[in-house]
Structures are given as C-alpha cells and as structure tokens.
Amino acid sequence: MAAPAQTILGIETSCDETAAALVRRHADGSGEILANIVLSQIEDHAPYGGVVPEIAARAHASHLDRLIVAALAEAAITLDDIDGIAATAGPGLIGGLLVGLTTAKALALAKNKPLAAINHLEAHALTPRLLGPLEFPYLLLLISGGHTQIQIVEGVGRYRRIGTTIDDALGEAFDKTAKLLGLPYPGGPQVEALARQGNPKRFDFPRPLKGREGCNFSFSGLKTAIRETVEELRPLMQTDIADICASFEA
Missing domain, CATH: 3.30.420.40 (ATPase, nucleotide binding domain)
Incomplete structure (x- = not known):
C-alpha cells in the first residue's frame, strides 16, 4: 500500500x-x-x-x-x-x-x-x-562548511564514511587562499573565477596523500605552500594571483 x-x-x-x-x-x-x-x-x-x-x-x-x-x-x-x-x-x-x-x-x-x-x-x-x-546505494562527495567527506549512502539513516579530511576542510582551504591573496569575501567564487584566467602549470603545489591508499584528504600543506608563494612574490601582480588560483585548483 x-x-x-x-x-x-x-x-x-x-x-x-x-x-x-x-x-x-x-x-x-x-x-x-x-x-x-x-x-x-x-x-x-x-x-x-x-x-x-x-x-x-x-x-x-x-x-x-x-x-x-x-x-x-x-x-x-x-x-x-x-x-x-x-x-x-x-x-x-x-x-x-x-x-x-x-x-x-x-x-x-x-x-x-x-x-x-x-x-x-x-x-x-x-x-x-x-x-x-536515484536508487540506494550511491556514492556521495560531501563538501559543506567545515566538512569534506566521501560517503556511501546505503539508505535513510545508513551511511558509511570511506574518506574524510585529516586536517582542514576544502572550503577552509578556499577561504584561506582567498584571504592570502587579498580577495573580497566570499573568497571561494573569487578564486574559482580567477582560476579560469590563470596558468595552472606555473606553480607545482603539493597534493598531500595523492597516490596513497584510502580516500582521505589533506589540505594544510597546500595552504602552507600558497602562503609561502605569496610571501615570496609580494607585491603580487594580477597575473600572479590568477596563476596561484589556477594552480591551487589544478
């Protein structure tokens, strides 16, 4: 019924x-x-x-x-x-x-x-x-506020987390990158827009946990690399900012 x-x-x-x-x-x-x-x-x-x-x-x-x-x-x-x-x-x-x-x-x-x-x-x-x-089960990439997770959604009230960030959330990485570059709030859309104008191969930023077993994420090393790059390049040109954004997203 x-x-x-x-x-x-x-x-x-x-x-x-x-x-x-x-x-x-x-x-x-x-x-x-x-x-x-x-x-x-x-x-x-x-x-x-x-x-x-x-x-x-x-x-x-x-x-x-x-x-x-x-x-x-x-x-x-x-x-x-x-x-x-x-x-x-x-x-x-x-x-x-x-x-x-x-x-x-x-x-x-x-x-x-x-x-x-x-x-x-x-x-x-x-x-x-x-x-x-959409039938159960399905794979979910959950990026919301301070959360970055990969879940298998098996049913209502039934979720199996197979990956998460071990330090910072992806949203925080976007926000901190924007703040380091002096971009206005909210920073995420600004980073994304500028990334389309930049060269994603100019900076070889680290990709922590890449190639390792499991589905976890790590973004603290990426943020540190961007901070060090910004300090090294100051004063930043507009092309520098766009290239950093593009390399951050690459």
Whole structure:
C-alpha cells in the first residue's frame, strides 16, 4: 500500500543563509519542492571577511518569519495544510540553530504538528533523491562548511564514511587562499573565477596523500605552500594571483 502524500515545512539556519522551503512527498514516493526561499547574508559579513556568528543569529531572527510566510505563499498553502515541520539541529553555529529550532518548535506547538530535528549533513546526503530518480546505494562527495567527506549512502539513516579530511576542510582551504591573496569575501567564487584566467602549470603545489591508499584528504600543506608563494612574490601582480588560483585548483 502506497504511503499517503506529505507536505513538510523545512527551516534552515545553520550558518549564514536563512531558508524556508515546502517539500511534498507524493503517494508514489516521488518528491517535489513547492517553494524554496533563501536569504543570503553575504553583505552583512563582507566587512569582516567571514561569517560572524552573532551577526548571523540576529539576521536569522530578523528575517525567518517573513521567509516562512513567503514560502507558504509561493506554495499556495497554509500552516494548517502541512503535515510536519523539519528544522536543522546541527552541525552549525549555535546561535543560528537556536533561532531556527525555537521557531520550528513554536509553530509545531501552535499548530499541533510533528517536528523533526535534522542533521544538515544527512539532508545534503539525501537531497539528490528529491531532484530525480536515484536508487540506494550511491556514492556521495560531501563538501559543506567545515566538512569534506566521501560517503556511501546505503539508505535513510545508513551511511558509511570511506574518506574524510585529516586536517582542514576544502572550503577552509578556499577561504584561506582567498584571504592570502587579498580577495573580497566570499573568497571561494573569487578564486574559482580567477582560476579560469590563470596558468595552472606555473606553480607545482603539493597534493598531500595523492597516490596513497584510502580516500582521505589533506589540505594544510597546500595552504602552507600558497602562503609561502605569496610571501615570496609580494607585491603580487594580477597575473600572479590568477596563476596561484589556477594552480591551487589544478
């Protein structure tokens, strides 16, 4: 017997984006995103060169309510029509998580709806199944915030990690490289754009763990090599910056 259709309100406040979404699981098991409203905080954090947890939490508190209203309007439903509420419970910045979870708990209590606390890494792992047919098991490269992992997704709640970073996350390597090069926040997109203009063969940066058994990553040596190169070349020309970015990504 097919499971009944369900519509869930999702709330995400784990870092520097405030988001509210309505997702429906149809009776045949297929998924549909009815609404997905995301508010970026890039302008709030840009003057500081990175995410400031206190600023992030205050921004979530200021905007989450209206994003939920906007998502409901886009999906053309009300809170009475949903079957449950899901909110990110971690990992993430504690202030932002508290804003999202407190809001979700209040709505669940007021409307007598079930509440699910979601691990946002698990959400990353399962989201591809909303976008199209995807059978278990499948291989997942998970790069999110301070996480860099390779997982085998065997089923809901069943994950086998076969590789991870032994030091820094890939996102941190991008951010630190951008900061060393004096690029504006957020640094990752800046590095990627400049890499397209540079010579990826100019600098032979190290690739730690390459050729070794296993699926682990290491990025601390790469960051150190870039810092030493920047110090050696100063003052940097635009071609130097582009070539460093290209060699970093090579």
